[in-house]
Amino acid sequence: MRGRMWGLAIYVFVLGFILNLLGIVSHVMVSAFAKRWFGTPFPRSLTTEWFRYAWTEFGLAQVLGVTIFIALTVVALTLLIGFPAAYILARRNFRWKPVLLLLYFLPILIPQMTYGIPLATTMFRYGIGGSVVAVILAVMVPMVPLAIFILMPFFEQTSIHLEWGAAMMGASRLQIFRRILLPLTMPGLLTAGILVLVNTVSNFELCFLVSGAGSQTLVVALFYNVFAGGVRPVYSVDAMAVMYMTMVMILLIIALRFVRPTQMVFRLDQPKR
């Protein structure tokens, strides 16, 4: 009987949490489409004018362009330098390997605010602070280790005997890479790529600290407009939020075709017996 009560309580809470989440998200959506809305359960009339307003007033064409450019560049560069590193880390053992793995783990573990401020300071000192380049470089700091840790299991799953067999058959290194490694690790590349993409688009703190007027991503621009307070009508800010949300949701839906939700979170190892 008590077990049943517990079970019920849990479902009630989970339900409450989900309703809470849905309420928050849909409130933003309804507000974005409201003409005017104050104090009533639902706005009296709906409109799409706030989207047009947000688009022009907030310069969203430029912001979106910057965001997409940064995101794609980060994904490309991250995979480019992460792929070989993951290959070696998965295949080889050497004395400093645990230290190296810990080093790579630090940018993921240490909160972005803590190393973001020194990073921003360094960038501004060397004159690149505030530029699109700065944002790309900054966001890549946690993304490169992320990509490496995602890719490593995929390499571990690919048997090295396949490479040996190919080498025995006379394949050159390049051929082994192009015709064996690359096709077999394509799922890993896709997984890493899409997760880096989602994380880059929604990255706030690093982008916020190093960006300038022309290099803000969508989230950063959204933050400035929310925090600007009453200067902007809240409906237009919500319209912008809806655009951001749509972008992330689309990426998330694509991501979930390749990755299980539980894989998206830190996984603690099982206790060894």
Next chain:
Amino acid sequence: MRRSKTGEPSELDLLAIFCLLPSFLYVMVMFVYPFLYGIYLSVHPLKADGFSLANYIAFFTDQYQYKTVGITFRIAVPNTIMVVAVSLLFAYNMRRGIWMERTITTILVLPISLGVVLLAQGILGFYGGKGWFNQFLLGSGLLEEPLVLTHNFIGVMLSLFMQQFPFCFLMLLGYISGIDPSIENSARTLGANPWIVFQRVMLPLIAPGLAMAFALVFILSFGTFASAIMLGQPAGATRTIAIAAYAQAFEMFDMPYASAIAVIMGLFQLAGLLVIILLRRRMVMAATMGVGKR
């Protein structure tokens, strides 16, 4: 020519170095160097020549500044306890698998991936004075006055909980599910009731994962920035240490002082970090999501 097999100690040949060099250099140049530069900068204040601890002294003697440590602790610690306790409660009771698990875990990934800015904007609307939550409470007669849930301490806690509960819950659920059920079954067979099983069998097994979760959530909460600004009172009651560091850097343009504050913040998080490093062998680096958003 390949000389190594996976699992056997081998040397770093030219290929290995070539493959590792770009990412290694990247982390060194873009992560380690700025970190060290920040520490160096923090002991070379703007107004002094050469080495000086003036920034640190200034921080701990200025009440407006050192108050932020207390404020941040008062946000981080209760939040961490709540998040971990609730996550443990639900992960433990759902360890045998839950109905509609895939749907629920998918929905729970949403707060993590949408990020703090969107959540905060939504909370401002939904829990605001005229939002649906208060409308419901007033309209159904449960309350006379609207609850003030935003632009204060409660708003920040709400936002932090919403971001970190899914993360902590999924983490603990994975961990607890991985414990061999036959251990628990044996205990039950031998006559232990569920509470004894939890207290004397499962809890010791869960303890390392729990400690790790606690440390992770604490580290994340301690650096809270956007939540405290958007949903709290950044100039007053919820002025966290991250806000103080940011203000010094981008409002006062005193980079050395800002770096000092960042170092201080980092030291507190280091305590949590040490717990994790000591338990490191228990951690699997699976795909990680929500890197640093709170």
